[in-house]
Amino acid sequence: MFMYKTNSFAAIVSIALLSACGGKKTDTAALTPPPVSVSIEAVESTDAAYFDEYPATVNALDMVELRPQVSGYISGVHFADGARVRKGQLLYTIDTQLFEANYDQAVANLKVQEANLGKAQKDANRYHELAKNDAVAKQLVDNADAALEAAQRQVDASKANIRSVQTNVRYTKIFAPFDGTIGISLVKKGTAVTAGQTILNTVSTDRQLAVDFNVDQKEIFKFSKMLQQKTSASDSTFTLAFDGEKYPYNGKIALLDRAVDPQTGTIKTRLIFPNPQNILRAGMTGTVRVLTKSNSAVVIPYKAISEQLGEFFVYVPGDSSKVTQRRVELGTAIGKKVIVKKGLASGDKIIVEGIQNLREGSVYTTEAPAPAAPAKK
Numbered sequence: 163m164f165m166y167k168t169n170s171f172a173a174i175v176s177i178a179l180l181s182a183c184g185g186k187k188t189d190t191a192a193l194t195p196p197p198v199s200v201s202i203e204a205v206e207s208t209d210a211a212y213f214d215e216y217p218a219t220v221n222a223l224d225m226v227e228l229r230p231q232v233s234g235y236i237s238g239v240h241f242a243d244g245a246r247v248r249k250g251q252l253l254y255t256i257d258t259q260l261f262e263a264n265y266d267q268a269v270a271n272l273k274v275q276e277a278n279l280g281k282a283q284k285d286a287n288r289y290h291e292l293a294k295n296d297a298v299a300k301q302l303v304d305n306a307d308a309a310l311e312a313a314q315r316q317v318d319a320s321k322a323n324i325r326s327v328q329t330n331v332r333y334t335k336i337f338a339p340f341d342g343t344i345g346i347s348l349v350k351k352g353t354a355v356t357a358g359q360t361i362l363n364t365v366s367t368d369r370q371l372a373v374d375f376n377v378d379q380k381e382i383f384k385f386s387k388m389l390q391q392k393t394s395a396s397d398s399t400f401t402l403a404f405d406g407e408k409y410p411y412n413g414k415i416a417l418l419d420r421a422v423d424p425q426t427g428t429i430k431t432r433l434i435f436p437n438p439q440n441i442l443r444a445g446m447t448g449t450v451r452v453l454t455k456s457n458s459a460v461v462i463p464y465k466a467i468s469e470q471l472g473e474f475f476v477y478v479p480g481d482s483s484k485v486t487q488r489r490v491e492l493g494t495a496i497g498k499k500v501i502v503k504k505g506l507a508s509g510d511k512i513i514v515e516g517i518q519n520l521r522e523g524s525v526y527t528t529e530a531p532a533p534a535a536p537a538k539k
Contacts, residue, residue, distance in 0.1 A: 235354050244344070281313075393414045462514075487522050
């Protein structure tokens with residue numbers, strides 16, 4: 163009886179093991195993915211016109227902080243905040259009482275010194291006449307000449323002091339250094355200001371403004387050629403946009419900075435834009451759009467691109483009907499297509515459909531997938 167049970171148990175175990183082995187083979191076969199149905203296109207180069215975009219900042223071509231050159235109290239503000247001012251327009255006045263008093267004192271001192279000079283001149287003349295008849299010691303003549311020279315020096319010093327005081331009187335009036343727009347005044351009437359320290363206001367040019375942006379050092383040659391070309395007002399190579407809205411006037415390239423920034427590998431480029439309607443204001447940020455034309459741009463459908471960790475790839479058909487990934491450097495998007503700067507050349511083949519189901523080494527087929535079998539009732 164015991165032997166019978168043992169043999170039956172062994173037979174059951176053997177059947178179970180065989181079943182398990184057979185099931186494993188079936189599962190392995192089921193895990194092998196079928197070929198992915200894809201479509202393949204050849205890469206072509208074509209003529210393309212597109213805009214390269216760069217973040218930019220609007221800056222004034224000329225901007226000056228107004229500071230007083232003499233200390234005192236503001237006695238007048240002669241403009242409206244934010245108004246347009248003309249060169250030489252009176253903007254601020256500083257109380258002149260102290261400086262006018264100093265001027266009057268300097269003029270009075272000059273008159274005293276001129277009187278002393280007249281007396282010294284008469285004494286010197288008298289001693290020289292006496293010296294002709296040996297009626298006076300030579301030392302007294304020399305002393306008279308020295309006193310005359312000292313008196314002349316005092317007159318010269320007094321005149322210089324008058325010029326200095328006159329300058330201070332002129333500095334009590336602050337004028338616009340050029341045509342432009344003035345900001346909101348930082349001081350009011352009666353405010354005490356210190357020479358060279360207190361900022362009164364800022365004036366900046368407004369009829370033309372600079373738009374500065376940084377370009378990679380690899381593009382220096384491209385922008386240098388643009389700088390050498392003569393452009394007209396209707397040239398649309400350089401345009402400006404704010405939140406997608408285009409600024410109505412075209413710009414022109416003015417300069418490239420002196421050197422490349424070693425930390426960023428970029429160089430500052432400056433454009434000049436007209437501002438007849440005073441729309442542009444210094445400090446605004448926008449987007450510079452540079453029209454670029456290429457006679458042999460490699461353009462592919464954007465749907466053929468896959469992104470991984472910030473890098474872009476395309477799938478390329480390879481040997482044994484397997485795909486490989488190729489990294490590409492993208493340029494500007496043109497509608498549903500994108501320019502490829504590096505990684506592909508005209509004539510290369512890429513996969514444009516079915517990439518969502520592909521991985522490195524996936525098997526592909528260009529045949530359409532078989533239709534699904536109808537469900538059994």
